[in-house]
Amino acid sequence: MHVTTKTTGRFGHTLRAALLGAAVLALGGVATAQADTLADIKKAGVINVATEMQFPPFDFLENNEYKGVDRDLIDEVAKELGVKPKYIDLPWTSVLPGLEAKKFDLVIAPVTITKERMKRYSFTVPISEATAAMMKRTGDNSINKPEDIAGKNVGGGKGTSQLAQVKEFAQGLTPAPTIKEYVDSNQSYADLAAGRVDVSVNSLPNLAFAAAQRKETFTVVLPPFGKPSFFSWVGRPGEDDKSLVEAVNAALVKIQKDGRMASIQKKWFGVSAELPTVVPEPLF
Incomplete structure (x- = not known):
């Protein structure tokens, strides 16, 4: 014989409400624990x-x-x-x-x-x-301000805001510079030292540090070309x-x-x- 138990009346409603409330509280506790990264x-x-x-x-x-x-x-x-x-x-x-x-x-x-x-x-x-700036080879007198990169080869880190800014800056220059993208800044600096690019683009703090480490090789081009950031x-x-x-x-x-x-x-x-x-x- 199949027996169906049905809870009715005030007690049934109270029981269902209590069980539902307990479930909500339990789920809420789990959600809170999972949702608070700190x-x-x-x-x-x-x-x-x-x-x-x-x-x-x-x-x-x-x-x-x-x-x-x-x-x-x-x-x-x-x-x-x-x-x-x-x-x-x-x-x-x-x-x-x-x-x-x-x-x-x-x-x-x-x-x-x-x-x-x-x-x-x-x-x-x-x-x-983080203001974007440029760095050149020490002794390169053809680049004394940001606008002097017209027609030059420029290197910067792929996916960085500094690279995006120099691309925008380059649109107003004639002839347009050639912009090369690098996986990381060190590769750009290596190509700058080797003469494969004429300037490297990065934030002013990064470039100032690199130039201070290798004064005989690198010089920062001032003023920075980027907007304050x-x-x-x-x-x-x-x-x-x-x-x-x-x-x-x-x-x-x-x-x-x-x-x-x-x-x-x-x-x-x-x-x-x-x-x-x-x-x-x-x-x-």
């Missing part, structure tokens, strides 16, 4: 951060040891968060896609804040100036990662106010500069 990081005690370690002085390898501005900054930020950082080295073209695919928690590669990127990512407060770290947009970006921002502001930021800047740039404590509106 909580997950603190529970694990580790923040997974990615960059390209071919971008001195921000990120580079020296005797297989990770060094640079971002390494020093993320170590301080991790202390403020009460966790340890795990550093992941990737090609630049894989860094932002990896963030979107949730392969790590935060991008600490310096990313230029642009209007287009702000539609897709959540930026932290700035970690450095800043480098920041990048998180995913949305509620899941909001608390993480807010916590990183609070840590970066604290590091700037207590002098640790200035010490790191002087170590790598030779000078210190005050940075915005809010995410600035990009000019391009």
Whole structure:
């Protein structure tokens, strides 16, 4: 005999409501645990951060040891968060896609804040100036200002905002320069030293560091040709990662106010500069 049990009346409605409420609470608890990246990081005690370690002085390898501005900054930020950082080295073209695919928690590669990127990512407060500039071979008197690259060979990192800016800048020059794209900046610098390109394009801090290391080979072309801009770290947009970006921002502001930021800047740039404590509106 098949027996069907049917719950009716006030008790039945109350039971169903109680079971439904319990299910909602249970699901809500799971959703909260899964949706709060910062909580997950603190529970694990580790923040997974990615960059390209071919971008001195921000990120580079020296005797297989990770060094640079971002390494020093993320170590301080991790202390403020009460966790340890795990550093992941990737090609630049894989860094932002990896963030979107949730392969790590935060991008600490310096990313230029642009209007287009702000539609897709959540930026932290700035970690450095990022204005685009050019570097030439020392002694090349044919290039004394940015406009002198007309008809020249120009090298820059593929997918960077600096390369995008020089392409736009080049549209107003006659004859047009030839622009070559490189996997990383070091390859562009190598071709500049060898005479295969006439200038390399990057952010002013990167070029100033490279020129200081090899004064006999490289000289920065001033003034910078790019619009004033800043480098920041990048998180995913949305509620899941909001608390993480807010916590990183609070840590970066604290590091700037207590002098640790200035010490790191002087170590790598030779000078210190005050940075915005809010995410600035990009000019391009």
